[in-house]
Amino acid sequence: MSSIHAEYLSKAIAAVKQKNPKNIYFVACGGSMAYMYNQQYIFDVETDIPAFILSSNEFIHRSPKGLGPDSLVVSCSHSGNTPETVEATKVARSKGALTVAYSHEENSPLWQAAEYNLHYDWGPESDAYEHKAGMALRFIFGALNALRPNEKYARALESIKDLNNIFERNKKKFAAEADKWGASHKREPIIYTMGSGPVYGEAYAFAICFLQEMLWVHSSSIHTGEYFHGPFEITDYDVPFLLFKTAGETRPLDERAENFAKKFSQKVTVLDAKDFDWTGIDKDLYSYLSTPIFGAVSRTYAERMAEHRGHPLTVRRYMWKMDY
Amino acid sequence: MSSIHAEYLSKAIAAVKQKNPKNIYFVACGGSMAYMYNQQYIFDVETDIPAFILSSNEFIHRSPKGLGPDSLVVSCSHSGNTPETVEATKVARSKGALTVAYSHEENSPLWQAAEYNLHYDWGPESDAYEHKAGMALRFIFGALNALRPNEKYARALESIKDLNNIFERNKKKFAAEADKWGASHKREPIIYTMGSGPVYGEAYAFAICFLQEMLWVHSSSIHTGEYFHGPFEITDYDVPFLLFKTAGETRPLDERAENFAKKFSQKVTVLDAKDFDWTGIDKDLYSYLSTPIFGAVSRTYAERMAEHRGHPLTVRRYMWKMDY
Numbered sequence: 001m002s003s004i005h006a007e008y009l010s011k012a013i014a015a016v017k018q019k020n021p022k023n024i025y026f027v028a029c030g031g032s033m034a035y036m037y038n039q040q041y042i043f044d045v046e047t048d049i050p051a052f053i054l055s056s057n058e059f060i061h062r063s064p065k066g067l068g069p070d071s072l073v074v075s076c077s078h079s080g081n082t083p084e085t086v087e088a089t090k091v092a093r094s095k096g097a098l099t100v101a102y103s104h105e106e107n108s109p110l111w112q113a114a115e116y117n118l119h120y121d122w123g124p125e126s127d128a129y130e131h132k133a134g135m136a137l138r139f140i141f142g143a144l145n146a147l148r149p150n151e152k153y154a155r156a157l158e159s160i161k162d163l164n165n166i167f168e169r170n171k172k173k174f175a176a177e178a179d180k181w182g183a184s185h186k187r188e189p190i191i192y193t194m195g196s197g198p199v200y201g202e203a204y205a206f207a208i209c210f211l212q213e214m215l216w217v218h219s220s221s222i223h224t225g226e227y228f229h230g231p232f233e234i235t236d237y238d239v240p241f242l243l244f245k246t247a248g249e250t251r252p253l254d255e256r257a258e259n260f261a262k263k264f265s266q267k268v269t270v271l272d273a274k275d276f277d278w279t280g281i282d283k284d285l286y287s288y289l290s291t292p293i294f295g296a297v298s299r300t301y302a303e304r305m306a307e308h309r310g311h312p313l314t315v316r317r318y319m320w321k322m323d324y
Numbered sequence: 325m326s327s328i329h330a331e332y333l334s335k336a337i338a339a340v341k342q343k344n345p346k347n348i349y350f351v352a353c354g355g356s357m358a359y360m361y362n363q364q365y366i367f368d369v370e371t372d373i374p375a376f377i378l379s380s381n382e383f384i385h386r387s388p389k390g391l392g393p394d395s396l397v398v399s400c401s402h403s404g405n406t407p408e409t410v411e412a413t414k415v416a417r418s419k420g421a422l423t424v425a426y427s428h429e430e431n432s433p434l435w436q437a438a439e440y441n442l443h444y445d446w447g448p449e450s451d452a453y454e455h456k457a458g459m460a461l462r463f464i465f466g467a468l469n470a471l472r473p474n475e476k477y478a479r480a481l482e483s484i485k486d487l488n489n490i491f492e493r494n495k496k497k498f499a500a501e502a503d504k505w506g507a508s509h510k511r512e513p514i515i516y517t518m519g520s521g522p523v524y525g526e527a528y529a530f531a532i533c534f535l536q537e538m539l540w541v542h543s544s545s546i547h548t549g550e551y552f553h554g555p556f557e558i559t560d561y562d563v564p565f566l567l568f569k570t571a572g573e574t575r576p577l578d579e580r581a582e583n584f585a586k587k588f589s590q591k592v593t594v595l596d597a598k599d600f601d602w603t604g605i606d607k608d609l610y611s612y613l614s615t616p617i618f619g620a621v622s623r624t625y626a627e628r629m630a631e632h633r634g635h636p637l638t639v640r641r642y643m644w645k646m647d648y
Contacts, residue, residue: 023374030553041386048390050347050374057549058520061574062365066372084549190514190542196382207544208554216558218514220531220544225381225408228648229354230532233640234540250385260648316557324552324584 002130005119009138012100012116017146019098022070024051027059027088031209032076032102035132037201038291039074039140045249046144056084060091069096074139076101076132078122080108089113102135128164133292137163152284159281159289166289167296169277174297181269182304185240188267190218194243194257196225197250198287199273202294206242210302214313224257225250232260240267242301244294247273248287271297326454329443333462336424336440341470343422346394348375351383351412355533356400356426359456361525362615363398363464369573370468380408384415393420398463400425400456402446404432413437426459452488457616461487476608483605483613490613491620493601498621505593506628509564512591514542518567518581519618520549521574522611523597526618530566534626538637548581549574556584564591566625568618571597572611595621 024043026036036053043051054062056075067073073092077085080103090113093099101114104122111117118139121130128134137160145153185191191211195203203221211219222231224243235241241261245254261268273290276297281289306313318324348367350360360377367375378386380399391397397416401409404427414437417423425438428446435441442463445454452458461484469477509515515535519527527545535543546555548567559565565585569578585592597614600621605613630637642648 030550033550033553044388044390045386046389048392050376050390052374052376055547055549055553057577058547058574061576062369062521063573064368065370066368066374068372082553197386208550213554213557218542218544218558220542223379223382225379226354226357226532229357229379229406230537232642232648233537234542235642249387250382252385253381256648260642264642318556318559318584318588324556324580 005130005135008116008118009135009142012118012139013142013146015098015116016072016100016143019070019072020147021049021072021098023066024049024072024074025059025064025067025092026051026053026074027056027092028076028085029056029082031205032078032082032085034201034205034208035136035295036074036076037204038198038288039136041198042140042144042288047148056082056088059088060084067092067095067097071095071097073097073099074101075099075110075114076103077108077110078104078132080105080110082110086110086113100139102132102139128167128296129161133295134160134163137289137292155282156285156288159285162280163292166277166281166293169279170293170297171300173277174271174300178297178300179304181242181301182306182308186305186308188217188240191240191242193219193221194224194227194241194254195221195246196223196253197246197248198291199244199246199248199294202291202298203244205295206244206298206302210298210313213319214302214315215305215309215311224253227257228260235261235264237264237266239265241265241269243268243270244298245270245272245274246287247276247290329454329459332440332442333459333466336442336463337466337470339422339440340396340424340467343394343396344471345373345396345422347390348373348396348398349383349388349391349416350375350377350398351380351416352400352409353380353406355529356402356406356409358525358529358532359460359619360398360400361528362522362612363460365522366464366468366612371472380406380412383412384408391416391419391421395419395421396424397421398424398426399434399438400427401434402428402456404429404434406434410434410437424463426456426463452491452616452620453485457619458484458487461613461616479606480609480612483609486604487616490601490605490617493603494617494621495624497601498595499624502621502624503628505566505625506630506632510629510632512541512564515564515566517543517545518548518551518565518578519545519570520547520577521570521572522615523568523570523572523618526615526622527568529619530568530622530626534622534637537643538626538639539629539633539635548577551581552584559585559588561588561590563589565589565593567592567594568622569594569596569598570611571600571614
């Protein structure tokens with residue numbers, strides 16, 4: 001699919017360049033929304049274009065007044081079938097916004113709803129460069145480079161060509177740790193996740209998708225900057241935390257939370273982006289590229305817990321099984 | 325303090341009018357940040373001025389590129405002493421932004437850091453109109469009315485004069501329910517809160533301030549639009565939820581989450597803004613005014629639980645007791 005992907009991408013990026021958006025709304029639900037934290041963060045730090053993240057149904061009903069013909073609305077649904085995200089895309093398009101949608105399914109309702117579409121591959125045999133992780137980075141840095149040309153964005157686009165190798169190397173590097181975590185935490189009734197900056201999205205995704213949805217373990221993602229303003233009072237010797245420590249700008253927040261949590265809990269696990277195998281990647285890109293690596297590596301933690309619990313990640317009791 | 329409050333307010337609002345900000349950052353930590361969801365929401369729905377919420381330390385380290393001389397930065401710290409919020413305010417001011425800070429303490433570090441200050445009263449003997457709840461609404465609707473004059477904002481400013489009575493009537497109305505909830509939930513190890521729109525901030529505050537911080541009960545706030553995209557899989561007959569159901573635009577999200585949760589959990593408690601005593605308030609203001617009412621009423625739920633658990637809301641193990 002790679003040539004089609006590149007063709008879709010270049011059309012969407014050309015449209016973004018032409019629109020020169022006044023503001024950007026990233027709109028999706030659950031794991032798809034979580035992945036947009038990185039995209040919103042990159043725009044926030046690199047440009048003065050206001051960028052927002054909203055869960056699809058909130059976007060529909062809140063109806064932000066800034067949404068209009070000068071807006072770019074980026075939506076995502078893996079199946080292309082999430083009703084709220086399809087509807088949100090229709091709402092955005094009806095207001096004249098430029099709509100760009102990511103999904104795995106061509107000709108899905110989301111595909112029909114959006115003006116521009118970005119298809120991505122899925123499954124173990126395909127390359128991460130053609131997955132959601134790769135396509136999102138290619139779109140974001142492509143759009144940035146079109147709107148505000150910069151050698152850094154061009155370098156980022158080159159670096160992510162190696163994304164599949166980066167993922168594989170890091171999954172291997174953390175395989176033993178992942179298994180140890182899965183085994184030692186399999187009977188925990190609640191596990192908190194923590195993160196900041198763009199990585200907060202991965203902490204959120206791990207809490208709601210892997211722990212709550214797939215493993216039926218109670219969880220909450222705690223922003224490491226917020227930890228000291230309430231949540232830290234539940235820290236105790238037996239309360240588990242899984243911290244995704246960024247290599248980016250907000251690392252001091254993560255370090256502070258780590259130092260405190262380790263004093264009072266015996267169950268603090270830290271996945272540190274500085275420990276990732278970064279071969280071939282420039283340091284000034286660590287912050288933005290760490291999010292998908294956290295995604296790939298943390299999935300193996302969930303997989304090992306699933307194995308040790310005998311509760312496959314595919315098991316659901318409600319999702320896709322009934323109307324809701 | 326009421327005449328001084330009005331004087332501070334009118335100076336800050338005049339400065340906002342003169343600045344005519346290109347964007348607005350609401351910056352604080354924990355409960356002070358949670359309260360800004362309502363303020364951000366009002367700007368999002370009523371104007372096309374981009375408005376953001378960031379936890380203070382994230383704001384400092386992320387350093388959004390949109391922050392500059394055309395920005396308004398609104399910060400808040402009850403004590404005026406929260407180091408991250410003081411620093412964030414200094415950063416904003418150093419970049420030329422107009423800085424307005426709410427706090428209870430005059431001449432605190434935050435008071436020194438901000439160009440304009442809004443003092444608020446505290447304690448049971450003072451009037452809610454002069455509290456943070458009242459001052460925030462007076463500032464937001466005052467600023468809106470200065471930037472985009474509208475009879476609705478003028479009516480809002482009139483209505484909130486009665487805030488103290490509204491709070492008292494509603495605390496009384498829900499007193500029996502609050503006690504019932506506190507007694508029946510006192511042994512729960514985890515309680516989820518839910519909300520959407522501006523009320524999501526109150527669900528967040530209840531989770532992190534009342535449950536985690538003050539009562540040492542595990543918790544997580546779930547956005548009702550996100551519930552179906554992961555979190556709902558942890559719903560079970562014995563999992564408690566406390567839903568803050570808005571009377572505003574996003575009510576359909578709350579209704580959907582309520583209907584589902586009630587099918588599979590026997591412990592769903594709903595605090596519905598439509599059941600509030602709204603005497604004297606126009607319907608088109610319910611959405612914006614419900615957030616502080618949720619704040620006042622939900623506090624009584626926490627107070628009753630504290631009583632039944634024998635664990636006063638003032639107890640802390642870490643906060644203010646050590647360096648962190």
